[in-house]
Amino acid sequence: MTNQNVVVPDTKSGISLPMVRLSGSSIFPATAQKPPTAPGTGGGGCISLSAKKKLLLENLEINGGGGAAKINSWVDSMRASSPTHMKSSSQSLSEQHQQQITLPSALDNFDQIMEASRGKQIVMFLDYDGTLSPIMRTTVRRLATCFPTAIVSGRCRDKVYKFVRLAELYYAGSHGMDIKGPEKGSKYTKGTEPVICQPASEFLPMIDEVFKELVAKTKLTPGAKVENNKFCVSVHFRCVEEKKWSEVAEAVKSVLNKYPKLRLSQGRKVLEIRPTIKWDKGKALEFLLESLGFANCTDVFPIYIGDDRTDEDAFKVLKEREQGFGILVSKVAKDTNASYSLQEPTQASLHDLFHNYCFLGNNNYY
Numbered sequence: 081m082t083n084q085n086v087v088v089p090d091t092k093s094g095i096s097l098p099m100v101r102l103s104g105s106s107i108f109p110a111t112a113q114k115p116p117t118a119p120g121t122g123g124g125g126c127i128s129l130s131a132k133k134k135l136l137l138e139n140l141e142i143n144g145g146g147g148a149a150k151i152n153s154w155v156d157s158m159r160a161s162s163p164t165h166m167k168s169s170s171q172s173l174s175e176q177h178q179q180q181i182t183l184p185s186a187l188d189n190f191d192q193i194m195e196a197s198r199g200k201q202i203v204m205f206l207d208y209d210g211t212l213s214p215i216m217r218t219t220v221r222r223l224a225t226c227f228p229t230a231i232v233s234g235r236c237r238d239k240v241y242k243f244v245r246l247a248e249l250y251y252a253g254s255h256g257m258d259i260k261g262p263e264k265g266s267k268y269t270k271g272t273e274p275v276i277c278q279p280a281s282e283f284l285p286m287i288d289e290v291f292k293e294l295v296a297k298t299k300l301t302p303g304a305k306v307e308n309n310k311f312c313v314s315v316h317f318r319c320v321e322e323k324k325w326s327e328v329a330e331a332v333k334s335v336l337n338k339y340p341k342l343r344l345s346q347g348r349k350v351l352e353i354r355p356t357i358k359w360d361k362g363k364a365l366e367f368l369l370e371s372l373g374f375a376n377c378t379d380v381f382p383i384y385i386g387d388d389r390t391d392e393d394a395f396k397v398l399k400e401r402e403q404g405f406g407i408l409v410s411k412v413a414k415d416t417n418a419s420y421s422l423q424e425p426t427q428a429s430l431h432d433l434f435h436n437y438c439f440l441g442n443n444n445y446y
C-alpha cells in the first residue's frame with residue numbers, strides 16, 4: 081500500500097463558513113492540478129491506525145480459503161474499525177501521532193481547490209452512504225445544475241436512485257459495477273441513449289445464488305442482515321451481538337469457499353462479497369470521465385468526495401492521473417490517497433461554496 085496515513089482536524093466544525101474568496105492567489109501555481117505535498121506529521125489530536133490494523137485490513141482483500149485464523153482476522157478487523165476499539169488500541173498516543181500526517185481541510189482550503197480548477201470543467205463524484213446521504217437531494221440537484229454529477233455507491237443502483245430521485249445524475253451502484261447515465265433529453269446526455277455499463281453482468285446468477293445461501297446461513301443469528309446489491313452482496317454485523325460476529329463471519333467464509341470467482345472486502349460492520357473482476361469505484365470514475373468526453377482531456381477537474389474504504393480506489397485514480405482532488409470524509413486517521421478532508425459532509429455547507437463558485441461564472445461549461 082502506498083497510501084498516506086492521515087487525518088484531518090477541520091477547525092470549522094459546527095460553525096458557518098465565510099463566503100468563498102474567489103480571487104485568492106493559488107498556493108501551488110506550478111502544479112495547479114497536483115494535490116499539495118503531504119504536510120508535516122503530528123498535530124490534530126486524531127487517532128491513527130495501528131500497524132496491526134493495517135495488516136489486518138490488507139488480509140481482507142482475499143478469496144475464501146484459510147481457516148479459523150482468517151475468520152478471527154475478519155472479526156478483529158471489524159472490531160478495529162469500530163471507534164470504541166480504536167480508542168482503546170494498545171498503541172500509545174505518541175506512537176499514534178508519529179504515524180500521522182495531517183490532510184488539509186477542504187473547507188479551509190476551498191479557494192485553493194477552486195483556483196486549481198480555474199478554466200477547467202469540474203465533474204463531481206459523490207459517494208452515497210456517509211457522504212451524500214446527510215447532504216441530500218436539494219444540494220445535489222443544485223450541484224448538478226453546475227457540473228456533471230455522479231453518485232457512486234456500494235449499494236444497488238436502483239436503491240440509490242429511489243433515495244435520490246434525480247434523473248439528471250449519473251449513478252454507479254454495486255461499487256461501480258452498475259453504471260447508468262441520465263436519460264435522453266438531459267443536458268449531460270451526449271448520445272441518444274443513456275450510458276450503461278455493467279462489467280460484471282455474467283455474475284448476476286451467481287450473486288443471486290450467494291445471496292440466498294447467505295440468507296439461509298445467517299437466519300438464526302439475531303440481527304444479521306444480508307443485502308442484495310445486485311452485483312455484490314453485503315452481510316451486515318451492525319445489529320449482531322459482538323460475541324456472535326465469528327458465527328456470521330464463518331457463514332460468509334463457508335459460502336465464499338464455494339465460489340473462487342468471488343472475493344471478500346470489508347466496510348463498516350459489513351463484509352461484502354463481489355466478483356473478482358478488476359473493476360471498482362476508480363474504474364467507474366474513469367469510465368464516466370470517458371463517457372463525458374474527458375478521456376484524454378487536460379482541462380477536466382474531477383472532484384470525488386467519499387468516506388468509505390472502497391472510495392480509495394477512486395482517490396488513487398485521481399492521484400495517478402494528477403487531475404482534480406479526492407476529499408476524504410473522516411474524523412479519524414485513515415490510509416488514504418485523498419488530498420483534502422472533511423470531518424462531516426454537511427459541515428459548513430461545502431455545497432454552498434461550490435454553488436456560489438459555479439454561479440459566479442468561474443466554471444460554467446454547461
Ligand SMILES: O=P(O)(O)OC[C@H]1O[C@H](O[C@H]2O[C@H](CO)[C@@H](O)[C@H](O)[C@H]2O)[C@H](O)[C@@H](O)[C@@H]1O
Pocket residue numbers: 207208209210232233234235307309314316318347348349350352388390
Ligand atoms: O459506497 P457507499 O454508498 O458508501 O455504500 C457503502 C455501504 O452502504 C450501506 O451500508 C452503510 O449503511 C448501513 C446502515 O444502513 C451501515 O450498517 C453500514 O455500516 C454502512 O456502511 C449499504 O448497506 C452497504 O451495502 C454499502 O456497501
